[in-house]
Amino acid sequence: MKLRGIELRRVSMPLVAPFRTSFGTQTERDVLLLRAVTDDAEGWGECVALTDPLYSPEYVDSQQDVLRRFLLPRLASPEGAAALGRSGAAAVAGALHAYKGHRMAKAAVEMAILDAELRALGRSFGRELGAVADRVPSGVSVGIHDSIPALLSAVEGYLDEGYARIKLKIEPGWDVAPVAAVRERFGGDVLLQVDANTAYTLRDARHLAKLDAFDLLLIEQPLEEEDVLGHAALARQLATPICLDESVVSAQTAAAAITLGACQIINIKPGRVGGYLEARKIHDLAAAHGVAVWCGGMVETGLGRAANIALAALPGFTLPGDVSASGRFYRTDITEPIVLVDGHVEVPTGPGLGVTPIPELLDRVTTSVEWIPF
Numbered sequence: 501m502k503l504r505g506i507e508l509r510r511v512s513m514p515l516v517a518p519f520r521t522s523f524g525t526q527t528e529r530d531v532l533l534l535r536a537v538t539d540d541a542e543g544w545g546e547c548v549a550l551t552d553p554l555y556s557p558e559y560v561d562s563q564q565d566v567l568r569r570f571l572l573p574r575l576a577s578p579e580g581a582a583a584l585g586r587s588g589a590a591a592v593a594g595a596l597h598a599y600k601g602h603r604m605a606k607a608a609v610e611m612a613i614l615d616a617e618l619r620a621l622g623r624s625f626g627r628e629l630g631a632v633a634d635r636v637p638s639g640v641s642v643g644i645h646d647s648i649p650a651l652l653s654a655v656e657g658y659l660d661e662g663y664a665r666i667k668l669k670i671e672p673g674w675d676v677a678p679v680a681a682v683r684e685r686f687g688g689d690v691l692l693q694v695d696a697n698t699a700y701t702l703r704d705a706r707h708l709a710k711l712d713a714f715d716l717l718l719i720e721q722p723l724e725e726e727d728v729l730g731h732a733a734l735a736r737q738l739a740t741p742i743c744l745d746e747s748v749v750s751a752q753t754a755a756a757a758i759t760l761g762a763c764q765i766i767n768i769k770p771g772r773v774g775g776y777l778e779a780r781k782i783h784d785l786a787a788a789h790g791v792a793v794w795c796g797g798m799v800e801t802g803l804g805r806a807a808n809i810a811l812a813a814l815p816g817f818t819l820p821g822d823v824s825a826s827g828r829f830y831r832t833d834i835t836e837p838i839v840l841v842d843g844h845v846e847v848p849t850g851p852g853l854g855v856t857p858i859p860e861l862l863d864r865v866t867t868s869v870e871w872i873p874f
């Protein structure tokens with residue numbers, strides 16, 4: 501693997517509707533894409549950092565900066581180039597380990613190099629990661645709405661589209677009532693879960709226990725990301741399984757959370773944990789402990805979406821993921837749109853990601869391009 505350089509490209513994609521969570525409302529996605537150019541092929545990576553550091557410490561400008569000033573020069577150094585020459589994408593995490601954090605930037609560069617490597621080999625992401633299915637069920641994430649009727653209308657639309665599972669964003673003041681209304685309107689058979697994005701504290705335990713009445717699959721990240729012991733205490737007070745998202749940033753933190761009883765389920769997001777190879781490690785670790793995992797989403801373009809679907813096809817991903825169709829968030833994706841068929845999305849079979857940006861669509865949303873030569 502000889503890397504000639506990496507393009508840092510920013511694209512701005514309007515969302516089809518505002519997406520409100522406990523930490524804010526998004527109306528467009530400012531995405532950092534990486535294009536790795538090697539002697540044998542080109543590969544694409546997607547950095548999932550949001551515009552503001554409200555989901556995690558990373559924000560998109562910080563990730564472009566850390567790539568430009570630290571991560572890419574390290575990979576371009578003689579040691580980095582030698583490691584890449586020997587082991588390709590498998591060398592990226594080790595080569596960048598000295599730099600703390602910035603996992604979303606590290607994940608994006610590993611993804612781009614892995615994509616180039618696999619395209620050159622003619623091997624798909626799914627084949628490389630260990631996919632055991634050619635399609636996976638898709639859940640859908642539903643934001644906080646202005647009213648219960650508006651929420652019910654949105655949920656009805658997603659159920660009509662065939663989504664296999666409904667996830668409701670919640671926050672203090674918008675939790676028990678919307679969940680009860682969805683259960684009342686659509687019945688007990690709908691697979692239903694909630695995501696608080698760290699909005700509660702342990703003092704809310706008795707209130708959160710009211711959600712036990714609604715047969716939820718899980719409660720995702722109720723407490724702040726570093727409160728692992730708080731999640732363990734909360735798990736002892738709730739019947740509904742606790743699922744961690746923001747708290748799990750590596751296989752190490754996944755092991756600690758499982759051992760401490762802080763979670764019974766894990767939402768795996770490759771960008772959050774530093775890449776698809778670390779994501780697979782967490783999948784393997786969770787399986788060894790009998791912990792179910794599912795693939796989370798960060799409102800990715802079709803590039804990240806395609807890679808997530810390949811990951812979601814691994815055997816331990818036993819719950820529907822946030823791997824929804826492109827149309828959930830975007831009127832026009834930068835790739836061929838990912839579509840929902842009978843509640844499932846197809847695992848791409850082509851080399852690498854199996855999808856590539858459509859040049860004219862990519863150019864239409866591009867806001868900047870920066871070339872980093874190696």
Ligand SMILES: CSCC[C@@H](NC(=O)CCC(=O)O)C(=O)O
Pocket residue numbers: 519521526555640641695697745796797798799800822823824
């Ligand atoms: C902008 S919200 C991103 C984080 C959120 N992601 C989703 O709700 C799923 C988004 C998607 O389907 O891509 C989560 O905490 O799980």
Ligand SMILES: [Mg+2]
Pocket residue numbers: 695697720721745746767796
């Ligand atoms: Mg979440």
